[in-house]
Amino acid sequence: MNSAIDPTRVAELNVREEAAYMATRPKGIAMWERAKRSMPNGVPMSWLRNSYQPVPMFVAEGAGSRFRDVDGHEYVDFNIADMSMFTGYAPKPVVLAVSRAVVAGSQFMLPNEDSIWVAEELQRRYGLPKWQFTLSATGANTEAIRVARTATGRERVLFFDGHYHGHFDEALVTLSDGVLVADEEGLPQDVTSRSVIAPFNDVEALIRMLADRSIAAVVTEPALTNNVGLVMPDSGFHAVLRTATREAGTLLIIDETHTQVVGPGGLSARWGLEPDFVTIGKSIAAGIPLGAYGMTEQVAEVLERPAGRDDPKALVATGGTLFGNPLSMAAAKAAMGEVLTPAAYKTSQDHGAQLADGFTRLVGAAGLPWSVHRFWPRSGLSFTSELPRSGAAALAAIDVPLRRLSRVYLANRGVWDAIVGAGPTCSVATTDADVDQYLGAFAELLTELHR
Ligand SMILES: Cc1ncc(COP(=O)(O)O)c(C=O)c1O
Incomplete structure (x- = not known):
């Protein structure tokens, strides 16, 4: 009060x-x-x-x-x-690009050249080499976590108190009097079994929670911008977060969905962060549905199947019919190329x-x-x-x-x-x-x- x-x-x-x-x-x-x-x-x-x-x-x-x-x-x-x-409402370059894309066919479930441009631009902005697309930031976080699980062979994910990363099960947990509980109705009873919550800016708690090497990934915004207003990291917090996750064999997912507004490359670029993944959505395509996640070559390796269907490697659970569609790509290209x-x-x-x-x-x-x-x-x-x-x-x-x-x-x-x-x-x-x-x-x- x-x-x-x-x-x-x-x-x-x-x-x-x-x-x-x-x-x-x-x-x-x-x-x-x-x-x-x-x-x-x-x-x-x-x-x-x-x-x-x-x-x-x-x-x-x-x-x-x-x-x-x-x-x-x-x-x-x-x-x-x-x-x-x-981007503001109805920015002209996006309106024109999207109109052209609808006329040319807005969905094929095939890659097009704009998707290469968008992946290259995200590469340039966020410094991560490999990108994949979804239709929302929720989807990007969901898939990044699945890739992290595959890469580490671990299940659990650590979030910080006050987090919001979208409407997927693992993230919809919260602390109530120190006990991890489901945040809303409709979630499976064991939803809390795969998530851990640490207090933001508490490096000792973080290191302690990573110590048993059971955490696949830490997912965090670089500064918390959601349900709790704004919480900035203490000076040195990100350095410890990066060192501690590396030492524990845990991957670091930085969610720039909101913080991308601080400039090209978001806070990752501004603060020189070195995440294993960046996840993003919302304004990246001027509000036309698009989510994306970038990752290091090392992490992306789990998705690579050079021989396609003949490759013996197991499939990671990713993808959706409309993901990476030409409409979203045209919007992202115009938004990043001409508006942002x-x-x-x-x-x-x-x-x-x-x-x-x-x-x-x-x-x-x-x-x-x-x-x-x-x-x-x-x-x-x-x-x-x-x-x-x-x-x-x-x-x-x-x-x-x-x-x-x-x-x-x-x-x-x-x-x-x-x-x-x-x-x-x-x-x-x-x-x-x-x-x-x-x-x-x-x-x-x-x-x-x-x-
Ligand atoms: C940091 C962050 N990540 C992810 C999301 C999920 O975005 P969407 O609802 O577009 O999937 C949000 C939504 O507010 C967000 O603020």
């Missing part, structure tokens, strides 16, 4: 703002009523209902940094579909810094004991005086009612910050005016909270 803010005031404002939101979204609400008759919770993925109070938003269209809902309200988007639209340029990353980082400066100024002026993080195109607040160093500390700092108020308050002022805890992220399409609009609405919220 957040002692600096009066919870009664938060609740009061929330009632007012949710009522205002509902009153001005009649078409969206009517669509939701209709949708409830054909989809659980009236949404294509039932969990979306939990994310968006008071009612789910139905979207019409978007361009650049903005989109419109079905009621005609325009929003400047600072969550950019949980980072998957870091060094200049575009720089612009997004300048805007991220402007946001962080604004937060620092506003929080300072309000005398709130909150800290501000700076993460290249992304910034945000932690309701604690120091930035958290572990997933557990970050989780404890979350103020759910304040987050909920913040989202609807900003939405009523044309600012979409869908996952408030994530911290606003600037896309490459964000403008100075967009940043000003965010900070203006946020300043208004702080003033009202203190009234």
